[in-house]
Amino acid sequence: MLREFIENDIPFLVEISNQCFGKDYLTSNYFRLIQASTTLNCWVKISANYLVGFIVIERITDQNLNTNFHDENGGINEFLVTQNSKKTILIKQVAVHPNMQNKGIATELIQAFFDTNKYESVSYISILWNRKQHNGLKNILSKMNFTCIKQVENFWQKDSLEKKYLCAECKSIPCVCSASIYYYTQIT
Numbered sequence: 001m002l003r004e005f006i007e008n009d010i011p012f013l014v015e016i017s018n019q020c021f022g023k024d025y026l027t028s029n030y031f032r033l034i035q036a037s038t039t040l041n042c043w044v045k046i047s048a049n050y051l052v053g054f055i056v057i058e059r060i061t062d063q064n065l066n067t068n069f070h071d072e073n074g075g076i077n078e079f080l081v082t083q084n085s086k087k088t089i090l091i092k093q094v095a096v097h098p099n100m101q102n103k104g105i106a107t108e109l110i111q112a113f114f115d116t117n118k119y120e121s122v123s124y125i126s127i128l129w130n131r132k133q134h135n136g137l138k139n140i141l142s143k144m145n146f147t148c149i150k151q152v153e154n155f156w157q158k159d160s161l162e163k164k165y166l167c168a169e170c171k172s173i174p175c176v177c178s179a180s181i182y183y184y185t186q187i188t
């Protein structure tokens, strides 16, 4: 079952995030912010009564465009402006409990958002974490016809210094991981 997250889910969301992204990357406060937000949404996958994965998306508006991407990484905001899309959705985070990976859960979570927008012209953007051992969402998004528009070095450097989380991949502060920016436009 997929559903929007509720307050009681927060400890489980934080636990999955700690395991998948690194301790304190996403905090309880982050999920409370989502509850109060008009542009952020978080959906969870429940399997046998356990929360096994989640997706966070954000509708990009003119107001939050500049807050979503670090300007010093250059070009992403400008790219979105030139696309002139009526509706753009940022896939912010997708995480699946390590014991439940490779069962199609991330695919199902992303597809669910596609399905809710299938009659609209929507653009999707996703920031992929380049990892050595696991390509994260790369294959999933490629199968969904996303294309890579840009590679950005040290994407989370500023964020990791501000929040002081220890990245699960590079295990350093600041984070030195790079990101691949994937994009897809659905024309109806």
Ligand SMILES: CC(C)(COP(=O)(O)OP(=O)(O)OC[C@H]1O[C@@H](n2cnc3c(N)ncnc32)[C@H](O)[C@@H]1OP(=O)(O)O)[C@@H](O)C(=O)NCCC(=O)NCCS
Residues within 6 Å of the ligand: 020, 021, 094, 095, 096, 097, 100, 101, 102, 103, 104, 105, 106, 107, 108, 127, 128, 129, 135, 136, 137, 139, 140
């Ligand atoms: C990346 C991540 C979200 C993927 O979640 P997942 O639920 O394992 O993803 P899926 O099962 O949908 O897809 C993974 C693979 O399983 C395959 N798959 C899809 N449905 C499947 C099914 N029913 N049974 C078995 N495998 C399936 C997919 O084709 C994909 O294969 P490929 O990547 O080798 O081509 C998960 O590994 C994770 O949480 N990683 C840590 C956090 C992270 O890196 N997040 C992404 C940041 S960019």
